[in-house]
Amino acid sequence: MTTDASRAAAFTPAALQHLIKTGDSPRLLDVRTPGEFRTSHIPGAYNVPLDTLREHRAELRRHLDENVVLVCRSGARATQAERALAEAGLPNLRVLDGGMTAWEASGAPVNRGEQRWELERQVRLIAGSIVLVTGVVGFFVPGVHLIGTAVGAGLTFAAVSNTCAMGLMLSKLPYNRGPRTDIRTVIASLRNRT
Known part of the structure; x- marks a missing residue:
């Protein structure tokens, strides 16, 4: 039996490049924010941000294999x-090992x-700034340093739970949103793909 981790680790950028070159390209769903997707993405990928995917997973399920x-x-x-997607009844999907970071490092083609x-990187900037500022202000205003402690606790929880509340909040900013993903357009493209 294959675990989620072993499936993800087994599907490398080289394996995906091979499938694309042989014409047996899988459907690529990029779950980053529209802003991140616009910066760089694998040619032919569909942008379905994680929140949108969760909200429309039953619809997507009907058009995916x-x-x-x-x-x-x-x-x-x-x-x-x-x-x-597994909870919606679509098991055995693959995750690109190392994501776009590994894809780009492998020299594979990227639309920029x-x-x-x-x-x-935005999370690191905001969290680091909060800790730095509250640490300095804490010398003059007792108790302010506890804000930085709370941010540290939040980052620890984010690492343990593999979630990030700060990242989720930052993804809602206009800078990260970019053009809104139209799920109907994505589904129509999935349906029409041969």
Whole structure:
């Protein structure tokens, strides 16, 4: 029996490149924010942000088979998408090992657009800034340093649970949203793909 982790680890950028070159390309669902997708994505990928995928997983299920590869920056959000689709009755999906980071490092083709900071980098900036500022202000205002402690606790929980509340909040900002994903257009494209 294959576990989620071993399925994800077994599907490398090289394996995906091979499938694409042989004409047996799976459907690629990129679950990053529209802003991240516009910055760079695998040619032919459909952008279905994680929140949209969760909300419309039953609809998507009707137009997908098991020949799907889920993509995000590093694999964490794609793994969450895999679980959401499995709960909707679509098991055995694959997650691109290492996500776009590994895909780009392998020298594989990428469609590029306007460059912007990745969500994880934004989280590091905001969390680090909060800790730095509250640490300095804490020298003058007793108790302010506890805000930085709370941020540290939140980041620890994010690592343990493989979720990130700060990242979720930042993904809602206009900078990260980009054009809204029209799920009807995505589903029509999935339906019409031969």
